Amino acid sequence: MFGGSRGIGAAAASRLAADGFAVALTYVSRPDKAAEVVSAIEAAGGTALSIRADSADPTAIRAATAQTAEALGQIDVVVVNAGIIRIATVDAFTLEDLDLMLAVNVRGVFLAIQAAASHMRDGGRIITIGSNTAVRTGTPGASVYAMTKAAVASMAKGVALDLAPRGITVNNIQPGPTETDMTAGMIPQLREMIPLRRVGQPAEIAGLISYLASDQAGYMTGASLTIDGGFVL
DSSP states (O other): OBSOSSHHHHHHHHHHHHTTOOEEEEESSOHHHHHHHHHHHHHTTOOEEEEEOOTTOHHHHHHHHHHHHHHHOSEEEEEEOOOOOOOOOTTTOOHHHHHHHHIIIIIHHHHHHHHHHTTEEEEEEEEEEOOGGGTOOOSTTOHHHHHHHHHHHHHHHHHHHHHGGGTOEEEEEEEOSBSSGGGTTTHHHHHTTSTTSSOBOHHHHHHHHHHHHSGGGTTOOSOEEEESTTTTO
């Protein structure tokens, strides 16, 4: 689990552990939150470990994957959830923020998949967490974020073809506004943009991750599944 200490990542780690998977999760800046997730999983009888790994750092991505395989064995499922967001209109977007978002949201996703695939059993599952902004940006200032998430959706299709001979499925989840640290303080205005008049909960995204990780999803690959309360309709 790349990016598993908070929000959707934490919910997904807990759900997969409840499904019977031993879980390794990465974090960057909040070791305390990562430790809380691991402790909760272990208290429920599961197995988990946390690994510090910056998804902008290719060496860290590869090292975290190797450490996971060494500690837990061959990888069955990888969830690539790590991502960042910077908001600014095109005339104000800095080169530094552009490079960082591409490094984490696009290059980091590709490298995480590449590293995990080399340690993954045939018939495994790869799940990326994109965004419904790949379909509808919605607000000014989100052009770069939307671009990176559209790249993830396209990447999932191509990698699905690459790994199909091994029976490995690759699917992309595109959440809409979800109640996490990233949306703190924005929920009232976000709610008004959603036909169902509410934001999503991390556990709802984790439920879709659980399905894609299961045997029941074995015939689905290369798909991007939007879960956003009807925002893109």
